[in-house]
Structures are given as C-alpha cells and as structure tokens.
Amino acid sequence: MTSVEPPFKSKMTIYVVSCWILAAFGGLMFGYDIGISGGVTAMDDFLIKFFPKVHERKLHAKENNYCKYDDQLLQLFTSSLYLAALVASFGASKACTLFGRKPTILVASIFFMAGAAFSAAAEHRWMLIIGRILFGIGVGFGNEAVPLFLSEVAPVQHRGAVNILFQLFVTIGILIANLVNYGASMLHPYGWRVSLGLAGTPALVLFFGSMVITESPASLVERGRDDAGRTALQKIRGVDDVDAEYVQIKEACEQAKLIKHPFQKLMKRSSMPPLIIGILMQVFQQFTGINAIMFYAPVLFQTVGFKSNASLLSAVITGTVNVLSTFVSIYGVDKTGRRKLLLQASVQMFICQTTIGAILLVHLKTTGTLDQGLAAVVVVLVCLYVMCFAWSWGPLGWLIPSETFPIETRTAGFAFAVSSNMLFTFLIAQAFLSMLCHMRAFIFFFFSAWILAMGLFVIFLLPETKGVPIDVMTERVWKQHPVWKKFMGDEDEKRSREMA
Numbered sequence: 498m499t500s501v502e503p504p505f506k507s508k509m510t511i512y513v514v515s516c517w518i519l520a521a522f523g524g525l526m527f528g529y530d531i532g533i534s535g536g537v538t539a540m541d542d543f544l545i546k547f548f549p550k551v552h553e554r555k556l557h558a559k560e561n562n563y564c565k566y567d568d569q570l571l572q573l574f575t576s577s578l579y580l581a582a583l584v585a586s587f588g589a590s591k592a593c594t595l596f597g598r599k600p601t602i603l604v605a606s607i608f609f610m611a612g613a614a615f616s617a618a619a620e621h622r623w624m625l626i627i628g629r630i631l632f633g634i635g636v637g638f639g640n641e642a643v644p645l646f647l648s649e650v651a652p653v654q655h656r657g658a659v660n661i662l663f664q665l666f667v668t669i670g671i672l673i674a675n676l677v678n679y680g681a682s683m684l685h686p687y688g689w690r691v692s693l694g695l696a697g698t699p700a701l702v703l704f705f706g707s708m709v710i711t712e713s714p715a716s717l718v719e720r721g722r723d724d725a726g727r728t729a730l731q732k733i734r735g736v737d738d739v740d741a742e743y744v745q746i747k748e749a750c751e752q753a754k755l756i757k758h759p760f761q762k763l764m765k766r767s768s769m770p771p772l773i774i775g776i777l778m779q780v781f782q783q784f785t786g787i788n789a790i791m792f793y794a795p796v797l798f799q800t801v802g803f804k805s806n807a808s809l810l811s812a813v814i815t816g817t818v819n820v821l822s823t824f825v826s827i828y829g830v831d832k833t834g835r836r837k838l839l840l841q842a843s844v845q846m847f848i849c850q851t852t853i854g855a856i857l858l859v860h861l862k863t864t865g866t867l868d869q870g871l872a873a874v875v876v877v878l879v880c881l882y883v884m885c886f887a888w889s890w891g892p893l894g895w896l897i898p899s900e901t902f903p904i905e906t907r908t909a910g911f912a913f914a915v916s917s918n919m920l921f922t923f924l925i926a927q928a929f930l931s932m933l934c935h936m937r938a939f940i941f942f943f944f945s946a947w948i949l950a951m952g953l954f955v956i957f958l959l960p961e962t963k964g965v966p967i968d969v970m971t972e973r974v975w976k977q978h979p980v981w982k983k984f985m986g987d988e989d990e991k992r993s994r995e996m997a
Contacts, residue, residue, distance in 0.1 A: 505652065505653065505734070505739070505741055505742040505966075506734065506736045506738055506739065506741075506742075507652040507734040507735060508734070508735040508736060509735065512732065512733075512735075513650070513732075513734075513735065515709065515710075516650060516709075516710040516711060516733065517647060517650070517651070517659055517662055518662065519702070519703070519706030519707075519709055519710050520643050520646050520647060520663075520703075520706065520710055521643065521647070521662040521663050521665070521666040522666060522699050522702045522703040522706055523602060523605060523606075523639035523640070523643035523663065523666075523703055524643065524662070524663040524664060524665070524666030524667040524669075524670065525666040525670040525673075525699040525702075525703075526605070526606075526609050526635065526636070526639055526670065526696070526700050526703060527636050527639065527640060527667050527670065528666060528667035528668060528669060528670025528671040528672075528673075528674070529670035529671070529673060529674045529695075529696050529699055530578065530632055530670075530674075530696060531667070531670070531671050531674070532670060532671035532672070532674025532675050532678070532812075532816065533674040533677065533678060533692050533693065533696060534574070534575040534926075535575070535812070536674065536675060536677075536678025536679075536681075536682070536692065536812065537678065537689045537692050538571055538574065538575065539678075539682075540678075540681075540682055540688060540689050540692075541555075542685055542686040542687070542689055543689035545686075546686075547574075547622055547625060548570065548571050551571055564933075564934035569927075569931070570622065571930070572926060572927045572928075572929070572930055572931070573626070573927065574622075574626070574629065575629075575926045575927075576922075576923045576926035576927040577626050577629040578630070578632045578633035578636060579633060579636075579919040579922045579926060580633065580919070580923050581629070581630040581631075581632070581633025581636075581637065582633040582634070582636040582637035582640065582915075582919040583633075583637070583916045583919035583920050583923065584637070584916075585633060585634040585636075585637025585638055586637040586638075586640065586912045586915040586916040586919060587912050587916060588637070588638075589601055589604075589605075589637050589638040589641035589642060589912065589915075590641060590908045590909055590911070591908075592604065592638070592642075593641060593642055593645060593716070593908040594719075594759070594908045594909075595720075597712045597713070597716045597717070598642045598643075598645055598646040598649070598712060598713050598716050599646075599707055599710060599711070599712045599713075599716075600707075601638055601641065601642035602638070602639065602642045602643060602646065602703065602706075602707045602710075603704065603707040603708070604638050605635045605637075605638035605639035605642065605643075605700075605703065606635070606639075606700045606701070606703040606704035606707060607635075607700075607704065608631050608632075608634040608635035608638065609632060609635030609636070609639070609696065609697070609700035609703075610635075610697045610700040610701060610704065611631045611635075612628050612629070612630075612631030612632035612633075612634075612635060613628075613632075613694055613695070613696040613697030613700065614694070614697065615627055615628035615631055616628030616629070616632070616693040616696070617690045617691075617693045617694030618690075619693075632696070633919075635700065636919075637915065637916075637919065639703070640895075640915050640918070640919075641908070641911060641912055641915050643663055644660060644663050644895045644896070644898075644899040644911070645713075645899055645907065645911055646710075646713050647659050647660045647662060647663055647899070648660050648896070648899040648900045648967060649713035649714070649715045649716065649967070650711070650713050650714070650733050652734065653964065653965075653966045653967070654831065655831060656831070656900060656967065657830035657831040657835070657896055657963065658827045658828070658830060658831055660892070660895065660896040660899060660900070661823065661826050661827050661830060661892040661893075661896060662827070663895055664823055664826070664891050664892030664895055664896075665820070665823045665824070665827065665892070668816070668819040668820045668822075668823045668887060668891070669820050670699065671816050671819060671820075672813070672817055672819065672820050674692070674816075675812045675813040675815075675816040676813055676816075677691070677692050677695055678692055679810060679813055711729045711732055711733060712725075712729060713729070714726045714727070714729045714730040714733070714743070714746055715746050715749070715904060715968075717729055718746055718747055718750045719753060719904060726743070726746065727739065727743050730742065730743055730746070745966065745968050745969070746968060748968075749903065749904045749905075749968040750904060752903070752904070752905060753903070753904045753905035755905070756905040756906070759905060759906050759908070759909040760909050762905060762906050762909075763906045763909050763910055763913070766984050767984060767985050768906055768910070769984050770975045770981035770984050770985075771898070771901040771902045771903075771906075771970070771975070772902075772906075772910055772913060774897065774898070774901060774958070774959065775897070775898035775901065775902070775910055775913060775914035775917075776913060776914060776917045777954060777958075778890075778893070778894045778897055778898055778914070779898070779914055779915075779918035779921060780917060780921055781890065781894075781947065781950070781951040781954065782891070782894035782918065782921075783918065783921035783922055783924075783925050784925075784944065784947035784948075784951075785846055785890055785944060785947065785948055785951070786850060786925075786940075786941070786944030786947075787883070787890070787891065790815070790879060790882070790883065811876050814876065814880065815876075815879055815883050818880045818883050818884050818887070819883050819884075819886075819887045820887075822883070822884040822885070822886075822887035822888050823887045823888060823891070823892060825887075825888040826838060826887065826888035826889065826891075826893070827892075829888065830892070830893070830896070830963070831963060831964070834961050834963040835893050835896070835897060835959070835961060835962060835963060836955055836959060836961050838889045838893065839889050839890065839955045839959070840952060840955050840956070841885070841889070842885040842886060842888065842889030842890060843889075843948055843949075843951050843952035843955065844952070845881065845882070845885040846885055846886060846890075846948050847945055847948045847949060847952070849878045849879070849881050849882035849885075850882065850941045850942075850944050850945040850948060851941065851942065851945045852878055853875055853878050853879070853882075853941050854938050854939065854940075854941030854942045854945065855938075856871055856874065856875060856878075857875075857937070857938035857941065858937075858938035858939070861938065890951070894918070897959075897962065898910070898911055898914035899911055899914075900962055900967050900970070901962060901970050901974070902970075903968070903970065903971055904968060957980070958980060958981075960974045960975070960977075960978045960981065962974055971985070
C-alpha cells in the first residue's frame with residue numbers, strides 16, 4: 498500500500514542531514530556496546546581478573562568446544578545492560594512525552610558516559626555490573642528517543658532511509674568495537690579497559706549533538722508549543738510552505754490530547770495491531786540469533802577452531818559486512834518496501850543457519866577443531882547471514898514500530914517495543930552460552946525454526962507501510978488490512994457519543 502497523495506513539500510538541507518546524523522550516534526553507542534562485550538569476554542586479561550575459573554576452563558587441554566565459556570556471571574556481565582535498558586525504556590517514554598525527544602537523547606548520552614567511566618575503572622565484578630547498568634539506562638533512553646525522533650523529522654518519502662541511519666550507526670558501532678577489541682587485545686594487561694572506556698566517545702558526540710539538533714515538530718505541538726512546532730517544521734523541511742503537513746500533525750496531536758492515559762489506551766482492542774506488530778518485530782529480531790552471533794562472534798570462531806586473534810579478526814570481517822549491507826536497506830526500503838526485504842532475508846538466513854548447524858553437527862566434536870576449510874565455510878555462512886539481517890530484520894525491527902503507532906500512543910507503544918527488544922536481548926545474551934553448551938550444534942536449528950516462523954508472520958500479518966504518512970497509519974494501514982481491520986471497530990464513534 499502506498500500513499501495516493503504527493504509527498505509534503507521539503508528539500509534536503511545541511512542542517513536537517515546534520516540532525517539525522519547527530520541523533521543517529523545513539524545507534525553508534527548501542528552498537529559499540531553490542532560489539533565490545535563479546536571481544537572483552539574473550540580477552541585473557543579480562544578473564545584472569547574477573548572470571549579466573551572460565552580462564553582455567555578455556556586453557557584446559559581437553560576443553561569442551563561448546564562449554565568452555567558457559568558461566569552465568571560472565572553472561573550476566575553482557576546481559577545486565579539489557580535488564581537496565583528494559584526498565585529505563587518506560588522512564589524514557591515518560592520523558593519523551595513530558596520533555597521531548599531532544600532532552601531524552603541528552604540524558605541517554607550522560608548515562609552512557611558514566612557507564613564507560615565506571616566500567617573502564619572497574620576493579621571488582623560489582624563495579625563491572627554497575628557500569629553495565631549505567632550503560633543500560635543510556636541505551637534504554639537512546640533507543641526510545643532516537644528512532645522516534647528520526648521517524649518524526651524525516652519527510653515521508655525518505656522516512657525509511659532516515660530511520661535506518663540508526664541501524665547503520667549500530668552496525669558501524671559494532672565494527673568499531675571489533676576493531677578496538679582487535680587492537681586492545683594486544684595491550685596487556687589493560688586492553689579491556691581501553692575497549693570499555695572508549696564507549697564514552699560516541700556518547701560524547703551525542704551529548705554535544707543533542708544541543709544542536711531541533712526538537713521534533715510533533716513533540717513540540719503535542720506539548721502545546723504550536724508556534725515552535727511550525728518553526729521547527731519549516732527548519733527541517735527547508736521550505737516556508739509547510740501548512741499541509743503542519744495541519745496533519747496538529748490534527749493528530751488534537752486527537753492525542755483526548756487520551757489522558759496512553760498506556761491504558763494502548764491496551765484497547767483498537768491499539769492492538771501496532772502493539773502486537775511492534776513487540777513481535779523485536780521478538781523475531783532477537784530470535785534470528787543475530788545477537789548471539791554479534792555478541793559472541795569471537796567466542797564462536799574460537800569454538801570452530803580459530804585462535805584468539807584470528808577469531809577477533811573474523812569478527813571484524815563480519816562487522817564490515819554488517820555495515821556495508823545496511824546501505825542496501827537505506828537504498829531499497831523506500832523503493833521495494835518493508836515486506837520484500839524481510840521475506841528475502843528470512844529465506845537466506847534460514848539456509849545459512851541450517852547449513853552452519855549441519856556442518857557443526859557432523860564435523861565439530863566435543864574436543865578438537867574444524868578442518869580449516871570447513872571453518873572458513875562457517876565464516877562465509879556467518880557473513881551471508883549477517884549480510885541479509887543487516888538489510889532487513891536489523892533496521893526494520895526499529896523502523897516499523899517507530900512509524901506505525903498513532904501519536905497518542907506513540908511513545909508508550911514504542912516503549913513496549915524497546916523494552917521487548919531489551920528483554921529478549923537479555924534472554925539471548927544470558928542464555929546463549931549455556932544453550933551452546935547443552936544444545937551444541939542444534940542451537941542453529943533452534944534459531945532456524947524461529948526464522949521460518951518469522952517468514953510466515955510477514956506473509957500473513959505484516960502490512961506494507963512504505964510511503965504512508967506517519968500520522969495516517971490507522972486509516973491507510975490498519976483499517977485496510979484483512980486481519981487487523983477486525984480489531985479497529987467503531988471505538989471512535991463510541992467515544993464521540995460519550996463526549997456529546
């Protein structure tokens with residue numbers, strides 16, 4: 498489904514592009530943390546200081562290939578961030594509504610810088626966990642505010658590409674983290690401190706960037722600052738004639754003012770379609786197995802026989818593939834649409850995961866390593882897998898929930914999407930190494946089954962939102978879909994009668 502109206506007037510300006518890029522540094526923060534965790538947990542100096550038992554198991558001559566990193570506290574180091582982010586996303590939702598997207602982004606950068614300082618200075622496990630929690634609050638606030646900001650300031654014809662800047666910067670952050678880990682692994686005994694401390698750099702850019710960017714027009718109008726909203730809209734569109742778009746934003750905000758309790762409204766039957774889609778996109782994004790790959794790429798490559806530095810280098814290769822492939826999504830999302838990218842990727846990821854599982858099942862025993870040629874094949878398959886994720890479920894997992902909620906439930910609904918993402922990221926991060934230990938190669942078949950379910954979800958339940966203005970999604974998407982239109986009903990008419 499596409500918009501039947503021409504796009505609102507706009508032109509590209511240096512200022513608006515700067516706003517997009519500076520805000521997208523919130524994604525760089527998130528990505529750097531995803532990438533840094535697995536590399537740090539593979540560093541001997543880090544393990545010796547904080548997890549000596551894991552280090553001993555790693556050095557054991559007859560180590561179990563699948564179980565040498567299975568330690569709940571080690572996994573908690575990675576996953577505690579996501580529990581903190583889960584809780585923080587609801588506070589961030591309230592902050593977005595009361596104070597706006599811009600101050601919420603500022604708060605995200607401050608918490609993330611504090612987390613970097615605390616982690617780099619850690620002397621005890623509890624200090625590491627506190628650092629991760631501070632990181633998590635920063636991620637919760639950033640991941641709530643940045644995608645909403647990008648979707649609200651982007652012109653409709655480029656909304657997909659602009660929002661995907663967030664995911665592009667996530668992938669750049671992962672790649673930078675892999676490069677930092679590769680270099681820091683040679684700095685004994687404090688390389689891990691360098692890796693964790695440098696997380697403050699993208700947060701510092703975001704801190705100053707949050708002072709430069711404009712507030713989103715929708716947020717200003719929603720909070721009663723109509724004149725400031727019109728001025729901001731003119732500034733980001735680069736034209737004076739913004740009447741048509743401003744009227745649409747104004748009408749949407751007037752409707753939103755009738756809703757006093759957005760979280761209660763979100764539980765109504767008519768709010769279920771975007772809520773269900775938003776949550777399921779996050780569940781499926783995580784159960785592709787991507788974060789298992791990205792968190793623990795160095796660990797995974799060590800498992801199949803690469804030495805420590807070689808495994809970190811292999812993770813750099815997958816990180817590069819991740820960045821470059823995201824440009825495919827930026828180019829194609831507003832041309833081919835969301836559904837086609839998701840379906841194509843589901844097929845490719847299913848083939849890659851099942852093939853990796855089959856190779857490990859047949860050739861990787863409890864001890865020993867893979868043949869060098871087969872290990873290289875695994876790296877290639879991981880790259881092909883990361884490639885299609887990067888142009889589909891990665892960026893669209895954030896784009897679709899950020900563009901489908903009406904303004905009255907937008908921050909509340911997106912908070913559920915962000916918290917769902919953090920919850921399932923936590924579950925995967927906390928469970929993956931134990932799952933790898935107990936399920937062994939079958940873990941890849943586990944993720945393959947989820948990928949199959951994802952494809953069916955797209956075919957039957959996911960509507961196309963390409964080209965639809967963000968404030969008319971209900972009329973043009975949900976009320977037209979063969980399944981979701983049954984949820985919409987006549988609540989608007991009931992509310993009108995009650996108010997009469």
